[in-house]
Amino acid sequence: MTNSATIALTTIRPLTEADIEAVHGLSVEVGWPHRADDWRLVLELGHGVVACDDAGRVMGSAMWWPFGEELATIGMVIVSPRMQARGTGRRVMREIFSAAGTRALRLVATAAGQRLYESEGFRATRMIAQYQGVADAAAAVADSRVREAQEADWPVIAALDAEAYGGDRSRMLAALRRVGRTFVLEEGGRIAGFSICRPFGRGHVVGPLVAADAGQAVALASPHVRAHAGSFLRLDTPERDGPLVAFAEACGLSNVDRVVQMTRGTPPATGPARVFALTSQALG
Helix, strand or coil, X not given: CCCHHHCCEEEEEECCHHHHHHHHHHHHHCCCCCCHHXXXXXXXXXXXXXXXXXXXXXXXXEEEXXXXXXXXXXXXXXXXXXXXXXXXXXXXXXXXXXXXXXXXXXXXXXXXXXXXHHHCCCEEEEEEEEEEEXXXXXXXXXXXXXXXXXXXXXXHHHHHHHHHHCCCCHHHXXXXXXXXXXXXXXXXXXXXXXXXXXXXXXXXXXXXXXXXXXXXXXXXXXXXXXXXXXCEEEEEECCCCCHHHHHHHXXXXXXXXEEXXXXXXXXXXXXXXXXXXXXXXXXX
């Protein structure tokens, strides 16, 4: 067994497709549910670095995703337990800060990482609740305003997402369209909300879900719950209570974790549409 005291961190370099097996191993080591395919998707959409020891083994990772010139998110920040408390996390984060330039930055912090992020200028902005479990469709609603997305809807979906999120995530949406299933909600002759569900981790995840209110959010989540009834489903939401939370619990999804979303800088203004479910904790 390698003694952690003998491991020396020597290199921080760009994350590439050739590193997928190694970074997937890191996420397994710390108990994250990500599949290798989940890593491939986030690498397709963004940029990252890995920290390697003197034998070339990957001991840490960090990624970032630019959503226009004013906003980016940071995620997949992992340090092997063998290298923790040795400054590796701070080094990879500062590489990301340098690459992201003047953009405002968002991330979701684990309890272990929050103090580090605070010391680097991040402030807590809201809580994110993780709901997951085997889906039960008994509480799913049928709403005549909801239909499957069509080709012509995608420019409107991208504009609505930018309004709700504050950044241009059209490239991310195009990738999610390829791997997931999308529904829209029409009200007053226009698209007022959308939801995407895709494979992730142990099953599927609902997100992003953008709507004007919680009633719309429940209507947009319902077809995904019906489609995956009896299988594992996840939803990460900034909602503390209300109709969407009650719906998730009625559908058999339990609150298994709460994490802190943090921000550095001033992100662009958003609204009136808002994000009811995250794409992922990394992508926002």
